[in-house]
Amino acid sequence: MNPFELLSQFSSVIYIFFGIFILSILGLFFIVKQQTAxxxxxxxxxxxxxNAGFQLKIPIVDRIAGKISLKVQQLDVVVETKTKDDVFVKMKVSVQYMVIKDKVYEAFYKLDNPYAQITSYVFDVVRAEVPKLRLDDVFEKKDDIAIAVNREVQEAMNTYGYDIIKTLVTDIDPDEQVKHAMNRINASEREKVAAQYEGDAQRILIVEKAKAEAESKRLQGQGIADQRREIARGLEESVNVLNKVGINSQEASALIVVTQHYDTLQSIGSLNKSNLILLPNSPHAAGDMLNNMITSFAAANQIGEEMKKNKE
Structure with a gap:
């Protein structure tokens, strides 16, 4: 291939690119992006x-009037309204919508400002529904409010080529003073419940303590009774033994008392740091005690005999 042929082919390529450039300037073809009409x-x-792809149009005769996105879009609308119990709240309603692919004509020509239109319907529905509810019910039934908004906006916007995907109530913001009052109420309720639980716990402790003390006293009394019973049984056995050797009951009782006296003195003396003083504390104290007791028993027997005689 000679140089003249190479030059001729190169010129042809240049002419082709130049023609495409001129045609693009004149608007013969254009490219539409994905998810765009x-x-x-x-x-x-x-x-x-x-729709998306390489498109042709007649220059000067045809023109691009506009572009519409077919993606899902979101519009956040903040509505201030009043509840049934006269509390002003700000509600944030998020509306997710998209242009219906088969209704691009309606979306482009029938509605000049879709954002303003959707906002108006949201305001209308929220201000019709919220005043029927008390503040606490607004928080509990926010899903019902969202459904009502979605239904109303869907019916209205479908005519204009828009499909409402979902409507959400994303925020409920009462007046600042109302929020502080609600927090105080909740705090008071929790403190009340806590006080009730503490009172119940204290009452249970007192009852259980009283039961424990009563049981302790009962067992203590039973122990003392058992102890005295055993002491009495032991004294009875001791008196019986002494009676068998010729010692009568009065003398036996006196002897037992004197024996316990000496036992007490012995137990006191075995303690190293005892400050107890037993009165009387003379060497003849036990003997005097024994004589006094025998004399008392004898006098008691004599009085008893005389009383029997007087009765007869």
Missing amino acids: VVVERFGKFQSVR
């Missing part, structure tokens, strides 16, 4: 809707 008008009148 382009409205083409011819002499100011709707001609067609072009």
